[in-house]
Amino acid sequence: MAPDAKRPVLAIREVGPRDGLQMAKAIMPTAAKLLWIDAMVAAGVRDMEVASFVPPAALPQMADAADVTAAVRRQHPALKVVALAPNLRGAQNAAAAGAQVIIVPVSASEAHSRSNVRRSREEQVAEVARITAFAATLGAGRPRIEAGISTAFGCSLQGIVPEADVLRLAAALATAGADTVSLADTLGYASPSQVKRLVRGVRREVGAARFGHLHLHDTLGTALANVYAGLEEGVGGFDGALGGLGGCPFAPGSVGNAATEDLVYLLELEGFDTGIDLAALIAARAVLAEALPSERLHGRVAAAGIPRTYRLSSTVHEALEAVQ
Amino acid sequence: MAPDAKRPVLAIREVGPRDGLQMAKAIMPTAAKLLWIDAMVAAGVRDMEVASFVPPAALPQMADAADVTAAVRRQHPALKVVALAPNLRGAQNAAAAGAQVIIVPVSASEAHSRSNVRRSREEQVAEVARITAFAATLGAGRPRIEAGISTAFGCSLQGIVPEADVLRLAAALATAGADTVSLADTLGYASPSQVKRLVRGVRREVGAARFGHLHLHDTLGTALANVYAGLEEGVGGFDGALGGLGGCPFAPGSVGNAATEDLVYLLELEGFDTGIDLAALIAARAVLAEALPSERLHGRVAAAGIPRTYRLSSTVHEALEAVQ
Known part of the structure; x- marks a missing residue:
């Protein structure tokens, strides 16, 4: 099968070095992070969230955020280098270190907002506006600002998050100047039809071109079903973390991301x-496992082995026939 | 929310006592099987595959198939009691023991057919015709004969299984008098769009009313995505095994079923x-774990705990609003 016969290129964002590490029991040294990132770039990863620009006291794992970001920019010119920043100060530091995309988390759950960024949702939208105003001053080559709506599908602190709240927030973030708006299922509570409804709804609010990524956790085994629901809605960007690491320290019960391998x-x-x-x-899992023996890696494909039908499956052939 | 506001009842078939046990390293005593089955019936399971009527030399775990089937029929009059039988002799024994549904496995892969039932696919279709003729002699209250197309989505022995082979086989099984035809992803190779195509195709061949269950394995983490694809096609019956146990001893690499809890x-x-x-x-996992300590139980919901939003999720509410 000729490569050009395949369906469109999808943006897979590896978030392991950021989300994947923030619950880890041990600090991963900077050199080890860079070796792990090298291995994933060598495997073809072209979009990666490499660090979080938060106060080191809050998250010692990310104390080297500027060093990691700057080193990755230098060493991997073809990689889209993404960093998370919860506030203007963090965004300024991320931009100075060379981040090309800055993700600003905004919780759809008021309770999670106060736990995660110690601000109300409304205050955090205002912070996004300050960040986009700052980014605009950087002119051509400025970082893109991506608002990431966390707890968009439910929250362990608040419980149900009304979908209307998510849609209002998406509209407010677009007004605040976010280049793109992404949806994150921080707890892994999403169902496939909820994914479809919210993707449609957010696109209606912000415009299809400004819809960013789906960031799905696999707490309850539903991540790939939710990915498939996103695919059916035409979503073009998905987050994953190698080995299914990850979770939010400020959302009790939040565990691993979708494993990038399985995705x-x-x-x-x-x-x-x-x-x-x-x-x-x-x-690349071996590089991670050696540097971070405290963490158990998940992922079904790594456990089972890649089936020999993977590249030549009837699925691909017949799907292509069906669309042609 | 009133119970009658929910979407239609789905048939969940618990296959743990059959498929779940056939790869187990230890023999589960009959009394332990019955206690485990009791616990699952108490949880609301109404359709269960309880045994496999194969020669005890081939599968010592199933030497008590007749005893288990008869006991379950006596003790649980409201349960639909299902058994597997690979040939006429097995079907006769299953019927004598009181099985209400007899599943006859027919491989879509020629290689798996010879490994699993030591017959060609064509010979196995002829065996199904003998079984349906036998069932017809039992008159009212006869067991239903369900042809289960195994390796329908790919095979570790043969590799790719052409979808056209599956459709031809489904048509032949309908002609052979099978009451229903089910699709089994024995290896866990299915993709969601392949599920959709094959469900549509098999329904075209056998008629929508004769489509049986989707039987999905989670070898590569795709079972729930494939379940969702089946749901979107309107499939009303899904198989699962408690704790994600299971696999086919005659298909190398076949591991656990979709975990019923996660399903x-x-x-x-x-x-x-x-x-x-x-x-x-x-x-009920505790009953299983105590009786069968040799097996590691899988399942994400049991590991993470049921979210407190489970019963009252916005998903359910807003999905209902959308369809009303």
């Missing part, structure tokens, strides 16, 4: 081009 | 009525 497997099986070599990505 | 969670989250009390079902 790539599903998307390629569905005929999409992720640009990622699955075997090489799985090999 | 119930997803379906209820999508607003369907499974009739199963999720907390009680999770409690």
Whole structure:
């Protein structure tokens, strides 16, 4: 099958070095982070969230955020380098270190907002406006500002998060100047039809071109079902963390992200081009495991092995016939 | 929310006592099997595959198939009692023991057919015709004969299984008199769009009313995504095994079924009525674990705990609003 016969390229964002590490029991040294990032870039990852610009006292794992970001920018010119910043100060530091995309988390749950960024949702929208105003002063080559709506599908602190709240927040973030708006299922509570409704709703509020990524956690085993629901809505960007690491320290019960290996497997099986070599990505788990023995890695494809039908599956062939 | 506001009742078939046990390293005593089955029935399971009528030499775990089937029929009059039989002799024994549904496995992969039932696919279709002829002699109250197309989505022995082979086989099985035809992803190779295509195709061949269950394995983490694809096609019956046990001894690499707990969670989250009390079902894992300490139980919901938003999620409410 010629590569150009495949379905469109999808943006897989590896968030392991940020979200994946923020619950880790041990600090990963900067050099080890860079080796791990190298291995994932070698596997074909082209979009990666590498650090979080938060006060080191709040998250010692991210004390080297500026060093990591700057080193990755230097060493991997073709990689889209993404960093998280919860406030203007963090965004300024991320921009100075060379981040090309800055994700600003905004909770849909008022309770999580106060726990995670110690501000109300409204105050955090105002912070996004300050950050986009700052970014505009940087002119051409400025970082893109992506507002990431966390707890968009439910919250362990607040419980149910009304979908109307998410839509209002998305509209407010667009007004505040966010380049894109993403949806994050911080707790892993989303259902596939909820994903579809919220993707449609947010696109209606902010415009389809400004919809960013789906960031899904696999707490309850539903991440790939939710990815598939997103695919059916035409979502083009998905987050994952190698080995399914991750979770939010300020949202009790939040555990691993969708494992990037399993995400790539599903998307390629569905005929999409992720640009990622699955075997090489799985090999990068060894680099991570050696540097971070405190964490148990998840992921079904790594455990079972890549089926020999992976590249030539009837799925891909017949799906292509169906769309042609 | 009133119970009658929910989406239609779905048939969840628990296959743990059959598929779940056939790869187990230890023999589960008959009394332990019955206690485990009791616990699952108490949780609301109304359809269960309780045994496999194969020669005891081939599968010592199933040497008590007749005893288990007869005891379950006596003790649980409201349960639909299902058994597997690979040939006429097995079907006769299953019927004598009181099985109300007899599943006859027919491989879509020629290689798996020879490994699993030591017959070609064509010979196995002829065996199904003999079984349906036998069943017809039993008159009213006869067992229903369900042909289960195994390796329908790919095979570790043969590799790719052409979808056209599956459709031809489904048509032949309908002609052979099978009451229903089910699709089994023995290896866990299915992708969601492949599920949709094959469900549509098989329904075209056999008629929508004769489509049986989707039987999905979670080898590569895709089971729930494939369940969702089946739901979107209107499939009304899904198999699962408590704790995600299972696999086929004659298909290398075949591991666990979709975990019933996770399946119930997803379906209820999508607003369907499974009739199963999720907390009680999770409690039944302890009965299984005590009787079968050799097996590691899987399942994400049991590991994470049922979210407190489970029963009152915005998903259910807003999905219902959308369809009303």
